[in-house]
Amino acid sequence: MDQQVIIEKVLNNNVVIAEHPTYKEVVLIGKGIGFNRKKGSSITFDEADKTFLLRDEEQKEQYVNLLPYVEEDFIDFMNDILLHIENRMNQSLNEHIHVALTDHIAFAINRAKQDLQFNNPFLFEIETLYPKEYQVAMEVVEMINRKEGTEFPEGETGFIALHIHSAVTDKTLSDINKHYQLISQMVEVIEESLEVTIDKNSVDYHRLVQHLRRAIDRIHVGEEVGEENRLAEMLKTEYPLCYNLSWKLIKVMQKQLNKPVDESEAIYLTIHLQRLVNHKT
Template structure:
């Protein structure tokens, strides 16, 4: 038998909130799923193209307040987008993306229609750190152009990529942005101290940014990479400038993240910095 749910609220022709016997409140999305439906009416769970839970009361309220202000065709389009992203990423997305990305795309459309230009200062870092999410975000922007004839600026690709990364890692955008800002700050410190400008399109830049990202992740999860005293002493003697700069970066990370950093991180940072010195 088809599983039945009970309608609690019809948000529009394409979205309803229903009572599920196991999951309590669920959001059902599908073309025409809410048309001529009434509260307390039973409906087949299988009729929805997309379902998700909104267990967070604040997000549920935000979603309910958002829907009346956006075109129903956009809800339909967002449903297609989220199914596409889920398929491309090969995993389920956290429920918060339904609210966050719908809200972001709706505002992005208004910005594009009003020709409001803005830049994304972390575009290079985002592309380097999350290449798969960035590629999918580019595809989403192409889909938006094909569907609505709206051309989003390049900066939007970065923001959409962040939303996708947030949904697959269950990290908040605030946390992701904080880490990206820290990486950008660390790169600036490296350039200033080493008296060079790093080519943002170079392999070395991508390696450096990805390494800094992994360091921050290890610090966040309080992971150790082992003790390499002999190697540390050798690098300290051979490359004192890079070794001291590595420790300067570590102290910045300690202060920003409010966590201790494994001393061995200085070894691998020194190696990356020395590689940059050689290339310059």
Template sequence: MEQQLTIKKVLNNNVIIAAHPSYEEVVLIGKGIGFNKSTGEDVSFDKADKTFLLSNEQEKEQYVNLLPHIDEALIDFMNDILHHIEARMGQELNQHIHVALTDHIAFAINRAKKEMQFSNPFLFEIESLYPKEYQVATEVVTMIYDQMGIHFPEGETGFIALHIHSAVTDKTLREINRHNQLITRLVGIVEKTMDVEIDKKSVDYHRLVQHLHRAIDRVYQGESAGDEIRLAEMLKQEYPVCYNLAWKLIKVMQKQLNKPVDESEAVYLTIHLQRLTHKS
């Protein structure tokens, strides 16, 4: 039997909010699902192409306020985009992406139509840290161009990748951006201290950024990178500049994260810095 739900609010022809026996309220998205429908009427759960929960009241209010300003064709297209992201990432996405990514892409389309230029200062870090998300974001940008003829600047690919990463890790964009800002700052310190311009496309840069990202995660999880006392002494003697720079980075991390950073991180940072600055 088809499950019948009661309509609580019709947002537009393609989106309704309905009462669900288990989840209180669900958002149903489907072509024409809200056409000529009214509050209190029944609707078949099976008619929805996509369903999701908005248990967070703030997100629900944001979504309700957002929809009147978005073309209904875009809402339908967003359904295809989210299906594509889920299929490519191989997992369900956190529900908040329905609000956040819809909001972002709608404004990105407006920016592109007005030919507003902007840059994404974390583009290289995003591509290095989240290669799969970045690839899927590139595919989303291609889908938008094929469907709407709108060309997004490269910076938008980075922002979409962050939304995807947020949805698969359940981390907030604020938290992700804070970590990216810290990594960008640390890389800047390396370039200034060593008086080099690091090739952002190089394998060694990629390894350094990946290590810094994992080091930040270890700080939050209270993990150690390992006990490498003898190796630390050797590196301190062999590569004093890189070793001292590693400790400078650690102190910046400790101050910004407001957490202690394990001393063993200096060993692995020194190795990365020596390899990277030697090639530079």
């Protein structure tokens, strides 16, 4: 990308505000991109190892307001982190991650240095739902620990994984939080109704949680699964406990997501629930 922009203001060695031919005013973030630059000089995007572009008005303002609270070399380090995430996820990141993750990691480092520990109650769900994001988040935590000489609590890996998932799917953190909390709630309903304790390291748990996530995603976009009336009748007759429980879960999803749920979801939920009953010890 060799597009030229005109520098309006150098914020530090790694961040400049520039005039862009399409997006008007933008924030450019890149290693050394502001070094020895002056207002009015032109610069091309490929002059830094990797340049990230902030064009959304709200994101630009939040990022610029955040800069005075973080060290300049931390911005350089965040550039390395975001580049690592982009390469490992093999896709570009939504620009909101620059504000959200920079802010989160800066404060998390301060918490770790003060030895302020906290738990992330949804760690298992996050790791199961977003395994690739979780793996990359572990790598990011390792990068931070090496640079800062800190020991991040395990819960931070989960939060960073959510930021990564948000940046590659364009879902808001609010929606993502709502979804995995809903999944956690439904797992509790299942355990109570079937009188089982599901091993969170088991294949059954992994399959169930992945299915619930896909169901929520389908409901979110209004996608229908398709009708299987004969199969539904058979499952209702053969496995009434699981079939009724599947409808209980559907009502929970409808209430929490405030969206209609395709009736065929009951079929697939019943099959997953019956698998849990079969493996009940």
